[in-house]
Amino acid sequence: MAGPGPERKLAAYTIPPSVPQAKWVIDYEMIRGINLFEYMFWPISDKKVPKGYLGQQEFIPVAQYSNRASYLLANGIPAAQVALYHPTGNMWMGDSVANKSVLDIAQALSEHQIDYDFVDDQGLSSVFTPGKAGFKNLGGQVYSTVIIPSIDYIPQAVLTRLQAFAASGGKLVFMGRVPSMAVGKTFLDAVAIPVIKEGYKEASGQ
Secondary structure, X not given: OOOOOOEEEEOOOXXXXXXXXXXXXXXXXXXXXXXXXXXXXXXXXXXXXXXXXXXXXXXXXXXXXXXXXXXXHHXXXXXXXXXXXXXXXXXXXXXXXXXXXXHHHHHHHHHOOOOEEEEOHHHHHHHOEEEOOEEEOOOOOXXXXXXXXXXXXXXXXXXXXXXXXXXXXXXXXXXXXXXXXXXXOXXXXXXXXXXXXOOEEEOXXX
């Protein structure tokens, strides 16, 4: 991810990680676009540190390695063309199916080495710029494919944008349930959606 990027912390482990485990976590997050790390437990003297904690002298090379790799990653240009919609509103409604669906899709994309970004209501409804090539985010990255997990509710503003996206040639994929209710300002304003004709529907959700 270009620019400062997201931040992740290695902290609050119930079982203190070993240095190799800490490096594994750092590598795992780096390949997923994280390029800024904050190490929250680093005592001056390793004599005060129980074995396994990140204050160990052996962790210093790992920190130096992550600094170099983070710098390189921060100067890269994101290339993901797939946007995976994160159904926050549906999850607020206690929809465990939507939660499982988005996680399953994310895992499948990762296993097939398909780069993707999670996108939200704000991005799809207003922040992204629609065009012939797809949705362009503020960093100039263009999403040519948008995947919608199995959900019941979707904001009307998002649905309208997605329908225009599909009409202009964008690839819109519905996995599992196709939204049946369009949400207005609040869920109390939700109204039934006529049949959504746009996009590809994969009823199995797989």
